[in-house]
Amino acid sequence: MFDTMTMTKVVGAVCGALLVFLLGSWAGEAIYTIAPEGHAGEEERAQAYLISTGEAEENAEASGEAEVDVAALLGAADAAAGEKVFGKCKACHKIDGTDGTGPHLNGVVDREKASVAGFGYSEALKAMAGQQWTPDNLFAFLENPKGYAPGTKMSFAGLPKPADRANVIAYLQTLQ
Structure with missing residues (x-):
């Protein structure tokens, strides 16, 4: 068979x-x-249309109610905890003065935006040249990089917890 x-x-x-x-x-x-x-991941495709479910408005209202006192958070920030949270940033950013996928972050606090020589910034950040990376600006940028600078090359989604952002900024201030 x-x-x-x-x-x-x-x-x-x-x-x-x-x-x-x-x-x-x-x-x-x-x-x-x-x-x-072009190269993989260089260009981001725009969504053709959006279907509103109402969640965005609800989330905006909920986040609008809880205003964050940035100065108070920065005053109580812990640089050691910020160093741990900075581990998420190490994949792209270096702190030894050399550039990685992202620019080096030595002295980034109060540094002029898009000012690291030789680094290829996105047009969104080049348009902000002349402004300073103040702690308040960094706080907003770290929450949602693409919302702060639409068109930025930074693919990181952001740090949703205000305490984490404040701690990272406190750590970055020690790297002057």
């Missing part, structure tokens, strides 16, 4: 079916996938 010829036919049929499946998958990806132009 299961002689060599039958087994050969079964294995051939399975291999043929896998080949058809793989070719179909490859063709489907080629047709329906939109590849970004």
Whole structure:
């Protein structure tokens, strides 16, 4: 019943079916996938349309009610805790005076925006040149980088906790 010829036919049929499946998958990806132009991740695609569910308005109202006293948070900030939170930033930013994926952060507090020589800043940050990275500006930027500077190359989502942002700023102030 299961002689060599039958087994050969079964294995051939399975291999043929896998080949058809793989070719179909490859063709489907080629047709329906939109590849970004240029290098991977350089350009961000804009969403074609938004469907409002009302959540954004509710979240905005809820966050508007809880105003944060930045000066008080910065006064009570802990640089040692900020160093731990800064671990999230180390993937892109260095503190030894050399640039990584992002510019080095030595002396960033009260430094002019987009002022590290030789670093390729986004147009959003270049437009802010001449302004200072004050603790208040850094606090807002670290909360939501893309909201603070739309079009920034920084892909980090931000630090949602105000205490974490204040601690990181306190740590960065020690790196002058």
